[in-house]
Amino acid sequence: MVFGKLPLPRREKPLAWSQLSHQRMRLLVALSGISFANILIFMQLGFRSAMFSGTTNVPASLDGDVFLINKTSQFLGNETFDKSQLYRAAAVPGVATARPFYYSPASWVNPDNRKTTNITVIAINPAQPVMAVPAINDQLALVEQTDRMLFDVKSLPSLGAITQAFTAGQDTPIEVQGRKMRVNGTFALGSNIFKRGHIVISDVNYLRLFGATQANQLHAGVLKLEPGANIQTVMAELERTLPEEISALSHTELIELEQNYWAKEPAGIIFDFGTIMGFVVGVVIVYQVLYSDVNDHLSEYATLKAIGYSDGQLLLVVFQEATILAVLGFMPGILCSLGLYSVLSNLTGVAVLMRLGVGLQVFSMTLVMGVLSAAIAVRKLRSADPADVF
Template sequence: MAAPSTLGTARMTRLLIQEGSNVQANQIIAIMDAEDRLQAAVLQAKAQVKAAASRLAQVQAGAKQGDILAQRAAVARWEAELQTSQREYERFARLYENGATSASELDRRQLAMKTTLKQLEQAKKVLSSVAEVRPTDVQQAEAEVEVAIANLNHAKAELDTAYVRSPIVGQVLKIHTRPGEIVGNDGIAEIGSIQQMYVVAEVYETDIARVQVGQQATITSHAFSGEIKGVVAEVGREIRKNDVLNTDPAADTDTRVVEVRIRLQDSRKVAALTNLQVDVVIRTPPAMTILGIPLAWLQLTREKMRLLIALAGIGFAVILMFMQLGFRDALFISAVRLHEQLQGDIFFISPQSTALIAMRSFPQRRLYQALGFAGVQSVSPVYLDFGIWRNPENRRPRQLLVIGIDPDDRVFDLPGVQAHLDQIKLSDVVLFDAASRAEFGPIPDLLQRRGSVVTEVSGRRVTVGGTFTLGASFGADGNLITSDLNFLRIFDRRRKGLIDVGLVRLQPGADVTQVLSRLRSSLPQDVRILSRQEFINFERSYWETSTAIGFIFSLGTAMGFIVGTVIVYQILYTDVSDHLPEYATLKAMGYTSFYLLSVVFQEALILSILGYIPGFALCLGLYDLTRNATSLPVSMTVYRSITVMCLTVLMCLISGAIAVRKVQAADPADIF
């Protein structure tokens, strides 16, 4: 703490602190000898403000009342004299007209009247100037007041420089100036905040790149026992010459360093040891690169053939997981495609039905009973059964799904169905699914060339009147749509009053939940009533839980994960075994197990990324090939690509965690 430079050579008159005392921020610690002189200047400035304020009040009040009254009396006197002069002039003017007086006498009376008039005008001007308060006079007086106030504030500021204040909350460490002494270059006193102590460490310029804010540090010294922990709080931005010199005469005394501030976690041990020289060890992460190239990458690329084999194994695991997940999703999507295309809000099925491939019939009258409920607009029956289709070219039989609908109802929202509804009203005319498997024959091409195709379904001769697009599924390789009457002709053992699915369409604005509740509570238990989403979930649940297909695909994904884990583990384990002496050397040099683990994990992460990329690219082609060969909806999705990527990374990290145990158990003494 020093005296203000504006005081020049200052002498201290009073000291208000002592060594070891605690001070608060802005607390006065010393008073300089300029206090009396500056206090007098403040009093003088206050008097000037008072005088300027009085002057302003005088200007605002105007002239004295006595002066105004006296001037008004003067104006009245001159007005009376003017009246007398006017009467004298008028009287002599009449005498002059009668020849009783001379012209010169009349001129004297006229001159007297004009002189009196001038005197009256002058008196009125004086009265106006005395009674008027001019704005300019007020502004001048106000400016004088502002100048006086500014001088007072300046005097107070000057007086405040006579009081030396503490800028911080802290403790007085050393007093350099006593009362009566002139403040020297060392100032008045040294004050420090000892509640939170810091260490300023000098780090060589070659090592500063490894130091970062937040790193842990250990401080030791012969002045206190044990060690103190700290955290790097600030890294300097200037390279300078070192200030702390080594006692070794052979040590370099002209080193280039950067100052690093370290915040101590416990300042009590060194609270009374300011400027103590200490030893600091900062825990910095070891360099994980060689000439800027990651060490993990150098390890992997050292044996290029081994790296290629590892990538091939990981790519195989990625392809296996992609294909299994793709088949599983295609199963679920294809299984409910028909359900999603049915135009209904509520669906009736038999309680004994388990899936589209295992439907049971129920009485059609239950469907028509729904028309009596509020909110129901229309109903449509749907017939489902599997028939034997004969390929029109080679006559080979193959099973497909036959769907019977009422042509007058809008049952499907499929491309091609609405355009050919009039066709299926004809006897023994069907619509063929153009997205069916190729084993059913090139029906779209035959239709384009011939105009119609004649074949057999379950022994009955039928004519293909058009095509639509739905797609194959795991339950049905192909699909036909025809009228309900044609359906009963093909399956002549089916009774007309028994249907497989009932569609209920509600009026616009009707509440599906309320209508469902009324239907379920009123109709008998020989029919199962589902909402649209429940109808879709009914089919999906069958394939997911009631068949082995969903489990097999999930198991295949898990097997791909396990195979990939084993492959990556073997590669990493072999790599670690080959470089065990190098790892042991690093361990002997002081590198932690965490560092060694991070190197292996980096290798695992690199392998996962490099193995995923070719596997992903190959799966795009395999998906396209599978879709064309099976007509199943197999395609790449963002969700699936992210899922497999996460599984690949997890697979490699697990392998790395297992492989690194050999490094952790390695003892440098045993190896060397």
């Protein structure tokens, strides 16, 4: 090949780079086109991942091996089961602890503008922590007091300037489900597009808010197994012992339940659609940029062909060009996307994360598309006699 077979290939400047760097303005335009395509794809992927990762925030941060929920529950907090079943579960061989978990929406009055909205309440027994969130577990003593709560600092601003008031030392009461409650501490969990925010309260305060009947109904039971216990055996035993209305799920199954539910919601479908659109438009832009670039250099390639370069050698030059453009365009693309992700995170309180896998996927797609469009662009050169191209 042009640069591979000859001796000391490292010292010869790649022709593709000479061509690209010769016209700086053109290169800049091509790179911004590719960056834009990347940003477009990343934003759509970001929206989608925000939607799905946000929905599983709470189930994912539960600290347990097996989870009991009502069999008809389509997501965490959907349906309840009787608290007494938790004690039966605790007696099943292999179960070390069985703890209650309440997860319910409550009305919330924004203290700044007196507007009523809603928040999601996480209620636990302070003596029996079930969340793998250190900030919550460290402050459990604070929630034991009457009408006190921990507030999620990542909740939406529409709930009021709660965090600011708390850090400023103000002790304004907030109306939750008709009761005046006060913030005793904060934690960071993050909401999703369907939830404005979270508070953590004790099971006793939950009873005060919702009454004895509801406090007797659990949204989930969080079970830990004894060391060495086989999770499959215990789950089978739980299903056998407990009434038919209760199902036992592993942690993975609990998270999947949540994901599957939201993916089937109209919003989930819209996000999937947006992702596909982003991909299609991005691919078209990459193709356009490379095609026109190669097309502009076609007569130069024809000259090289006329002085003895083979199609394979020229194809390699074009591939190099596509690779350089893909790599150089990707870098500002991913940097801008990261910036936009953090802006979006701050605006919505929804965690928008760049996953390494997703980043690599988009990069390899840019590369493959680039190389493919380059190959299509030089097809004319391959088929024609060089004399026809001048």
